Amino acid sequence: MTDFLFIMWKPLLACLILTGIHAYLGIHVVEREVIFVDLALAQIAALGATIAFLFGFELHGSETYWFSLAATVLGAIIFSLTRRRQEKVPQEAIIGIVYAMAAAAAVLILSRSSEGDEHIRQILVGNILLVSVPEMVKMTILYTLVMLFHWWFRKTFMLISTHPEEAFERGISVRTWDLLFYLTFGLVVTSSVQIAGVLLVFSFLIVPAVGAILFSSDLRVRLVLGWGLGAAASFLGIFLSYFFDLPTGATIVCTFGGLLLFLALVKFIHPKNSGLIK
């Protein structure tokens, strides 16, 4: 047991921190139907790092960080500009295009540069098992600031995600708020992907939100359920990874899948459960 805690407290704590913010952002992402936006933003950030790399900056240096950040801002601008009141092109299509272009552009740049895709893989394949304390401190500070910002403007953020039409009618500048949303979202996702990798971040974002939809239509209840589901998957996944000595990130992702399947079965057997929690 002491061995377990000694090795796993850091990844476990990191998972709980990730759950805190991603279960919340996931609700927005699912409501907006922009499921893969985190993958696209992470890929854009990686493209920024690749460009910095081409200019000869160190991969983990501060210059490279600013390059990824600038790229993320650009991505946020693209996504906020492409949401229209009357949607002719679904935003998922734009997200898919941006993802493919960013990934391909990174390949093109790297073919002219040096260390190949090895280093880009490093950016997109974080390893939650080896997370360090300074990384966790940085991520806690950043996520707390973003959470406070979202809490302060919670009504507007929720309105533009759930009822954009109403926001337009009320004369709210949906485009500005969209930009703020994607900026903060991009900031969070870019740093969590470096720590946990794209697969795990995607799971933390989407699975709690989807699991909660099964049981409630109230957003606040969904948030609490999402946190519960995320925390359960974190504990169980970390535990399984330790006792069966499996790669930690992939174990947690599959645990999420298992829990979601279980919840869907519960829902299928007791359909009226949805009415219980309202």
Added chain:
Amino acid sequence: MPLFLGALSLFVAPDFGLAKNEIKIVTTTKTFADLVKVVGGDLVKVDYVAPPNQNVHFVEPRPSDILRLSKADLFVHGGLDLELWRAPLAEASGKSQFFDGGPRQLDLSEGLLLLEIPEGPLSRAQGDIHVFGNPHYWTSPENAKIIVKTIADKLSELSPENKKLFEENLNRYLGELDKKILEWKEKLTPWKGKPIVVYHNSWPYLADFAGLEIAGFVEPKPGIPPTAKHIQQLLGIMKEKKIKVIIKETFFENKTPKKLSEQTGAVVINLPISVGETKEARDYISMIDSMVTQITQAFEKEMSHD
């Protein structure tokens, strides 16, 4: 349930039935583990992290690796930028003694004459990959001789009372290696100066030892997948220089080498770059044995075709 018990026993096992004065060592690769074992003998217990059939640059350590390292007396690694996961793993173990330069870590690249150290001011645009020199140095048996000496020195430092035993083991192994080196060199002599093509830039030390000339790479740059134009150029070089052997690790794709082979009649050989990567590579000596045998067979096959 049996699976669960199995996993439990796995996690209890390290504490069972070990002599108290045994030195617990964790190495990054199985190749290094083998070389540590030949010097340390029964006085050391060696575990390794990287599965032999994977690219050592990218490995995802598992919880048991951190646990073993946190309880180890010594962390043996390849230094340079061989293991991109080395620093985070050392940090996760919670022991600063294992960090690069620390007292309880051993960098096996120490004291070696490294190849391909970039000259002049560094620029990424040169298309050069390893900032400190090529890190695949164990593929030359001459380097293995220096590596085992480095290991013996460190073990003697950790356990001075057993210094004599380590030195005996070392000298016995050096004798064995010297004998084998003569044998390998003799087998390779007929093919001296022959040009070859390799997949990834992992083989300069072996080529140096074997007297082969690396005339081209399947990858246009390390880590970049082959492009059409590059393959075209490579085919030109292969035909012009009559290159008949392509060397690759088992874990790289077979498609491009096969295509090259179809167009030029060259033989593709999968060489183990780590102990345990193939059935034949049981330990360091049998790994080099297998490399030399496969290379000589490939050249003999080519001769019989011509």
